[in-house]
Amino acid sequence: MKDSKQNIQSITRRTLLAVSGAALAAPALSRVAFAQDKKVIRISTPAANEEWQAKGLMKFKEQVEANAPSLEVQVHLNATLFDQGTEVAAMQRNNLEVGMISPQDVASYIPEYSIFTAGYLLRDAAHLHKVFDDSDVATEYRGRVSSEMDVTILGSQYLGTRHVILRQAKDVKTPEDLAGLKLRVPGSDTWQFLGRALGANPTPIAFDEVYLALSTGTVDGLENPIADMLAAKFYEVSEQLVLTAHMVAPLFFAMSNSFWNGLTDEEKKVVSDAVAAQATFVDEGTMATEAEGTSLLESNGLKVTTPDLEAFRKHVQGVYLESDYAKEWPDGLIDRINAL
Numbered sequence: 001m002k003d004s005k006q007n008i009q010s011i012t013r014r015t016l017l018a019v020s021g022a023a024l025a026a027p028a029l030s031r032v033a034f035a036q037d038k039k040v041i042r043i044s045t046p047a048a049n050e051e052w053q054a055k056g057l058m059k060f061k062e063q064v065e066a067n068a069p070s071l072e073v074q075v076h077l078n079a080t081l082f083d084q085g086t087e088v089a090a091m092q093r094n095n096l097e098v099g100m101i102s103p104q105d106v107a108s109y110i111p112e113y114s115i116f117t118a119g120y121l122l123r124d125a126a127h128l129h130k131v132f133d134d135s136d137v138a139t140e141y142r143g144r145v146s147s148e149m150d151v152t153i154l155g156s157q158y159l160g161t162r163h164v165i166l167r168q169a170k171d172v173k174t175p176e177d178l179a180g181l182k183l184r185v186p187g188s189d190t191w192q193f194l195g196r197a198l199g200a201n202p203t204p205i206a207f208d209e210v211y212l213a214l215s216t217g218t219v220d221g222l223e224n225p226i227a228d229m230l231a232a233k234f235y236e237v238s239e240q241l242v243l244t245a246h247m248v249a250p251l252f253f254a255m256s257n258s259f260w261n262g263l264t265d266e267e268k269k270v271v272s273d274a275v276a277a278q279a280t281f282v283d284e285g286t287m288a289t290e291a292e293g294t295s296l297l298e299s300n301g302l303k304v305t306t307p308d309l310e311a312f313r314k315h316v317q318g319v320y321l322e323s324d325y326a327k328e329w330p331d332g333l334i335d336r337i338n339a340l
């Protein structure tokens, strides 16, 4: 057994070698460390690869990584990272930086904001941006989302105008003609309510499981924007599109407050500019697809019909106004929205 002095010397030598070894590798380590030091923006969405929303997020990734070397963007489509409707909770727990969320997700946390999930509320994409981007209504909305949900809405975009899609053709003029049909809607309560307001039996199924549910007959139909039914190929497993135009649907690019607050001013500018650019890209692409959408669907064998729109609008708006939801709506808010 060497005496303690020698032991100490050998330990010291070993330690020195270890440290110098690390020192020699330092440049490599620091390069690796720097790469790991990048702030990573994980984005989760249920969107299918071919959706304008998905193409917009790839554009966001390119623009951010080209202008902010300190940032890395990871786009997770088809709800592969987080299930549809769980993105807000994931952001609150810092397991996710960005979720593409909806007014229905917001209403799950701020019940009186169910007003923003009503059918036939928004007139068109321009009205959508007034309501959610540039008005006092928008400022209040984003303020409450940030303070009560701990996420920041960085931008809104046009997901499309939602219509009813039927697995099997049926003559549909009024909501009564949808009675008894199992209509797939997304999971949250306000989506279920929309399905009922349209006259159908709402069936909650996540977006990435809809194609299978239609092909197996688990549901009789769904409601979705034209661009997304093309992107997700729902026309392959359905026969008819009924142009109810019951909802101009927004999508919000939402970031966790903790991640947003951790960005430098320069990083915030790069991110904000890229959010705005991708939103414009998505709006324009979605509207272009909708302009030719019905002929595209007809060329894919779909029957496209127009119902009695006034009958649908009157019925759906009446159901919302008489609902328990409406009792919680802030006084005058619906008039402020309509006035924008």
Ligand code: KDO
Residues within 6 Å of the ligand: 045, 046, 047, 048, 051, 053, 084, 100, 101, 102, 185, 186, 206, 207, 223, 224, 228, 251
């Ligand atoms: C859907 O599941 O029908 C829906 O359109 C709901 C939207 O709020 C949004 O979640 C959307 O799916 C996904 O982004 C996929 O397009």
